[in-house]
């Protein structure tokens with residue numbers, strides 16, 4: 060078919076026709092945009108001329124406000140149209156370059172001929188609006204392109220399933236309005252096109268994959284049946300890509316009801332967030348919200364405690380191995396991630412319902428005015444069958460009444476007198492006007508002065524008590540850090556609530572460690588979720604009802620406890636969770652079924668629709684790299700490579716660090732000569748990355764150092780700690796030091812795997828003296844040694 064010149068010519072003619080029509084519509088739209096733009100400028104300039112301003116009396120003021128509102132509405136309507144038109148224009152500009160990427164000729168049963176349907180990133184009709192020259196890749200019929208090879212096929216239309224025959228399935232690579240390649244696909248879709256796409260250089264921004272979505276990915280993208288969609292897949296199998304196209308699909312399918320700001324994605328770090336941020340705009344959609352779980356936690360943790368970053372925790376775990384208390388910390392991290400600890404907190408909450416809550420007293424001018432003890436007595440005087448959050452509501456009312464009485468008492472105090480003296484003339488004037496308006500001034504009598512003093516005292520007192528009232532309304536009198544600490548301060552409390560066997564063996568040490576952190580006003584990352592959970596259960600859960608879809612990428616790094624919290628936080632949302640258990644780099648996720656995030660997910664929405672999809676084919680790396688990286692994992696990992704040839708990875712022993720540096724530099728030069736645009740030197744920790752970055756600089760190798768606050772990476776040479784490289788990819792990866800010393804503990808196996816699987820085209824692994832035990836299992840046939 061590639062040789063069929065006539066066919067090619069006809070297809071190019073059609074491209075020309077469509078491009079011509081797109082160009083025409085661009086010209087019309089441009090004029091419209093300019094028109095709206097100048098209208099907006101006019102409205103802004105004449106805004107106040109169109110409004111009749113008159114505040115003379117109440118009726119006039121209301122009319123003035125209504126006229127301002129009306130004018131503002133006209134303006135924002137125009138701004139909205141402008142925004143829409145510009146968005147449309149952007150999409151058309153993309154279509155003019157590459158109007159479509161696929162074609163399907165489908166004959167529904169009972170019909171004798173098929174009309175070709177062309178697929179692109181957006182639908183496009185001729186100026187009559189009746190003839191679709193391009194169909195959106197998300198339209199129901201487009202599904203055929205991703206799901207079938209020529210032959211019998213079906214798709215789900217709004218009215219039901221349509222069966223028929225797919226006669227032609229064709230792919231195009233069109234750039235600058237020219238067809239560069241064209242294939243009729245046979246067995247699997249997109250092999251040729253996919254080869255071409257995957258063979259390109261890595262980008263510093265993720266690309267959309269609409270032209271080559273694979274069948275298993277399409278199933279995930281279009282799943283609208285399930286409340287919880289779980290995608291487990293190998294490194295590079297397209298989980299994140301599928302997630303991004305799924306968001307685009309949902310925004311299209313539910314465009315009347317779903318807006319991008321009702322979708323949130325939890326990403327592993329800011330670097331990843333910016334890496335994926337271009338996909339939706341590229342598809343003509345607005346971006347969803349993105350956050351990281353630690354960012355979300357920061358709000359409810361508040362400012363009383365300083366929250367440890369997960370990467371700080373990671374750095375400690377990877378570097379402080381010899382410090383005393385290390386084992387207790389690891390055991391604590393694992394325990395606090397699990398549902399057993401959640402159960403302990405639930406039981407603790409049961410106890411708190413009858414005793415044990417800790418309250419801060421309220422102080423005013425250095426004196427306690429409502430003591431913590433009184434607050435506690437009052438709290439426990441309420442009916443115990445009422446929930447804690449509701450009792451706190453009553454309690455706040457009670458405290459506010461107490462404050463009112465205290466305020467009245469304070470009115471006659473000397474300090475009030477002194478502050479009245481210091482009030483500015485404006486305040487005096489305001490009081491005078493207020494009293495006059497109320498008719499409370501009798502002109503010059505003795506009562507006038509008393510009334511004025513009284514009102515001024517109220518102003519002074521109010522200024523001081525406002526802060527206290529706010530604190531009460533925000534429940535700041537509940538000492539959550541102390542309540543959380545109490546669970547650990549007395550390690551016997553837990554023993555009264557749960558069986559000893561349900562607590563970790565080092566429980567006493569864990570308790571001592573947790574208390575020590577809290578006493579330093581620090582909250583470790585493993586304590587953050589349980590702390591927030593406890594706080595929310597005490598104060599009332601602050602749910603987010605606006606979000607309809609929650610996406611969690613790199614889900615293997617979440618704990619069962621965190622999933623439970625997310626479910627609680629977004630009660631009406633659907634969840635899409637993507638991950639790879641072989642990339643579970645956090646300690647809590649590396650051992651034990653209890654800590655296995657995916658296992659816990661299956662019970663999250665009991666009885667409600669949950670579907671699990673598995674991706675086993677890796678698209679990112681060459682076949683040679685996949686074969687090598689697979690060997691790092693324990694036996695039994697089902698990972699297939701997409702057939703793409705490349706160099707065998709190298710596994711190189713060096714005697715010392717000096718030689719290591721020398722060879723790494725040489726390798727970088729070689730990779731640069733081979734035109735690789737993104738080259739990563741992946742280290743184990745931030746500390747090591749910093750050193751390597753400095754050393755390379757000393758040898759005149761320009762590199763970018765990535766740390767946890769980096770939100771963008773550039774092309775060139777990047778030095779990055781392995782745990783921050785999650786989700787991103789590079790043309791070539793140099794694994795700095797995969798020696799036994801660096802990678803031998805259970806959770807380091809997955810870290811090593813994660814690091815190596817970032818490579819698209821080349822992978823070079825170095826180690827000093829002894830290689831990591833995880834590399835010993837790799838078949839020698841999969842690598843070279845120099």
Ligand SMILES: Nc1ncnc2c1ncn2[C@@H]1O[C@H](COP(=O)(O)OP(=O)(O)OP(=O)(O)O)[C@@H](O)[C@H]1O
Nearest residue numbers: 268271272273294295296297298299300678679786
């Ligand atoms: N259907 C596809 N067509 C073209 N490219 C694809 C396809 N699926 C995946 N890719 C490419 O493979 C690479 C890996 O994809 P992605 O990052 O989505 O995988 P992942 O499963 O999230 O990986 P990891 O778990 O390692 O972070 C990306 O470059 C992506 O563009």
